[in-house]
Structures are given as structure tokens and as C-alpha cells.
Amino acid sequence: MSKLFVSLDLSPSRAFAVWQRNLKVWSRLAIPSLLGNLADPLIYLLGLGLGLGALLPQVQGVTYISFLATGTVAFSTMNAATFEALYSGFARAHQQKTWEAIMNAPLSLDDVLIGEVLWAATKSLFSGAAILLVITVFGLASWQHALMALPLVLLTGLCFAGIGFIATSLAPGYDFFMYWFTLFISPMAMLCGVFFPLEQLPSFVQGAALVLPLGHAIGAIRPLLLHGELAGVWLHVLVLLAYALSGVAIARVLMRRRLLR
């Protein structure tokens, strides 16, 4: 266990080379990848938004589809970052030995991990931005507010990429990630107000949204998109940032123990 808590050994240009590697792989599959990322939220949005929305009066003063759409931005960003950190991250860190090869070059584990986290956040930004575009085209939010939401989307991606790599550093195989989704990601979708307002839940469950990162992502993004409201955004930003940083810090220790022993 000695020297687990070594100081950060980061070379930004080397970490950027890792980010570039992943961008290069993604760029040739960009269109199908983006369409895939869009299809799922759009199905929810149209199916639930129009179908269920027709049955509902206004939700929190807006149409149901607007309410749902603004939650979907955070939800899809979370999913995109999580999938990249878990499945693609696992392939590169363990299965296809990409990290091992890279660390034979003059890169540290910190360079690789941070390059990967930034990449997963970037990929989720692409996905979140695609949904923002659709929402704007549908007239569910103004383009100014959509543009202002981009940094919050990136931060949401960073948060879930950071904590996602904890799972990747612990996973013995891909099957492990099922736990991450069923125990963490899916419950969060229900507890954090993606599909319905938190007030619908029993009060003792409502507190969960105050702790869970998706609650803060939605808390930051939804009021901005619906009303251009940024009051209280700083608390959400700080919590998301804290999650991102502690995720990276923990993943770093776990990865070091697994790969550099």
C-alpha cells in the first residue's frame, strides 16, 4: 500500500495526446455515433413527451415535453459519459492494453487517466449538444440558453466520467458494469427528476436528489433552459465539480493499485 497517494504527475500536452487518440477513433464513426446517441433520448422525448404529455396539464408551469426535454439533456450527457468511461474505458485500460502501450511511452498514469476523463466528458458534450440542438429546433428552449448550457453539460460529463472511472478501475469484466447501471445510474434517473418533478416522491426520498450528482446537473441545466435562470447555479456547479474531482482522485488510486503494482 506504500506510495498510493503520490503527487500528481501530469503533463498536459501528453494527456492531450491521449485525448487526440480517442478523438481520432471517434471521428471516423462520428455520424453514426451521434445518431445513436440522439435516437434514444428522442424516442423518450417524442414518446413520453407527446404521448404522456397529452394526458398531463402543465408541469411546474411548462408543458410536459419542455420539462422532460430539459431533464433529458442532463440524463443523456450522464449516459454518454458513463458508457465511454465504463465500456470503452475498460477496453482501453485493460482488455486491449492500450494504456499499457501508452505508458511505455513517456506518459504517466495520470496523463492517461486525465486524458481519458477529458475525452469521455468531451464525447458526452457532443451528445448533450446534439440534444440541445434538437430542443432548440423544436422551440423548446432558446438558442442563447442552449449555448449557455454547454459548459454545464461539459461539467456534467466530467462528473460522470470521473466517477465512472472508479467503476472501470474496479471492474473484473464488462458484466460488472451492470451493477453500476442498476444500482446507481438507473435509480438516479428516477430519484433526480428527469421524468417527473421531485415533489411527486415521498419526502424522505426527495433528499436523495440533494446528494446525487444527476440532481445537481438537472438543477443547474433545467432552470437555465426553461427560464434563463442561473440563480443558485453555483452550488450545483460546486457539487458537480467536487464529484468530478473526487471521482478522478479515487480512480487514480485504484488504477495505480491495479496497473502499477
Add this chain to the structure above:
Amino acid sequence: MPLIVENLHKAYGDHEVVRGVSFTLQPGECFALLGPNGAGKTTTLRCVLGHTEPSAGRIELCGLPVPERAREARTRVGVVPQNDSLDPDFTVTENLLVFARYFGIPADVAKARVPELLAFAGLEAKADAKVPTLSGGMKRRLTMARALVANPDLLIMDEPTTGLDPQARHLIWDRLKGLIAQGKTVLLTTHFMDEAERLAHRIAILDRGQIIAIGTPRDVIAAHIEPQVVEVFGDWNGHAGGAAAWAETHAAALSSRFEVSGETAFCYVQDADPLLAHLAGQGGLRYLHRPANLEDVFLKLTGREMRDE
């Protein structure tokens, strides 16, 4: 010096995998670390590259202390790992270009270097092929080319020919000999004795975490074993037990040392003539007379029992 390892120790819990290993590589030399599975070869390499922290000892890689300045030292080292770690998402050329970026080599410089690297690997015709379409030998050659992308002073190869067929292995040896002839310093691990004998200027035999023999292949053979070996096998005039039974009765008198392994008796001798004359008169027995090699030394020093990690 390209590499100095001094009194290296590495323990995992109570289990000490490397127990006081010391060796120094001279510039331009090819040095082979030999050893059975679990002898500590790969752990030694991981320490050398700064991928794991030694429990004790001193390492200097390309003049820099490791692990403290391992990252910097690795800019001057090319590594061919044991596992295939090529990027399956990229073509042959892209693998080289992307790897060059990790060394901070500008894109145009890297591009200009690609034809030379492809020629070295004999992969000119495969420049745009995806990695999964390559054969095992091609992948290993590409991995070697990738290790050379930053024109390193020292090349470290972990079991470079394990799992390859003889044709592919000879091709790797040819490339490696070319590099050695150019004056590159090479550190390789292998458990193929013929590979070490063919390529290395000096070898070290590692067993249970310690170097038990070190020197030129010729010196190590001369120091540890008789110069001639006669392997005796087959039936012996209808005696039950065949060559093993023959060895029980005659081998001690006719050789300096002998060992029976399975159905074969290995007789180590200074002068083979008396033994060969005797064998000529024994019906049924067959034999093979050859000079002693590193494998004999290796088996003598590390024993014949199986090592399963």
C-alpha cells in the same frame, strides 16, 4: 550507460519476486535476461521502466534515476511488450503516427519517418491495413517499428518471439540483428536459449529472483558445464527400462555427470570418444552427440521440473 540495475529487490507482501538483481548494459550491447516462468524477468523490466516501485535498489535508465525520472528516461527507450498492445482501431501507419504523438514528435516529422519504419518492419504493402488483419509475426514487427518511432537509445523487448512460428521468428531475429549491427543497445527477455545464444553479447540467467549466471554465452557455458553432451535414448538390448537402465549401470563411469529425464539420459563429458566407442557396441541404444549449449546450462542451474508461474 544505457542501464544500470543495482541490487534490485521487489516484494509483493511476503513474496519477494526479485531478490538482489544487478547488471549493467554497455552501449551497443545486446543483453538477454533468461529465466523460467516466474523467475522475475518481467518484474525486473517493469521496475526498469518505472511501472512499479522497487522495494530496494538503484536503477539508472539512460542516465536518469528511476522511478523518480522514469517518464523522462522513457523518451529515449523503445519498448516491445509481451502482449499485443497495438491499437486495433487504427491502420498500420496510424499506429505509428499516433504513437509518435505520445513522444511529442511533430506530425510532419513522424510522417516523414513512416516509410523507413514500414520498410524496417517489411510492412510497406500493409501501410493502410487495419491491425486485426495482420498475422502474429506482422503484428510483432509493427510493435518493433512502433518502439523505434522516437529513435531510442535503448530497445527493451519482453519475449519478442514467444508464440511465433519459425519463419516469423527468424524474420524478427533478422530485424533485431540489423538493429544491433547499427549499434542500438538492446535488453531482451526470453526463455528460448537459442534466441539468446544467437543474439546476445551477454546473458544473465535469472532464477527465483536472483541472477545465477552472467557473462557471454560462451563463457557461461564454459564456466558451468562440460563441453560435450551425449543424449542416449531408445531400447537397450532388450533390457527393461531402456536408456535409463543403461545409464544406471554405465553412465557414471563414462561421463563426468549424467541426468536421466524421462526416457533420455543426458551425459555431460569432457571427451566423448570413450563413451561413443562404448555406445557403438550397445544394441538398440540410439544417441545424439552435440556441443553443450545454453539450454544445458539453464537446465542444470534451474532444474528440470515444471515451473507454472
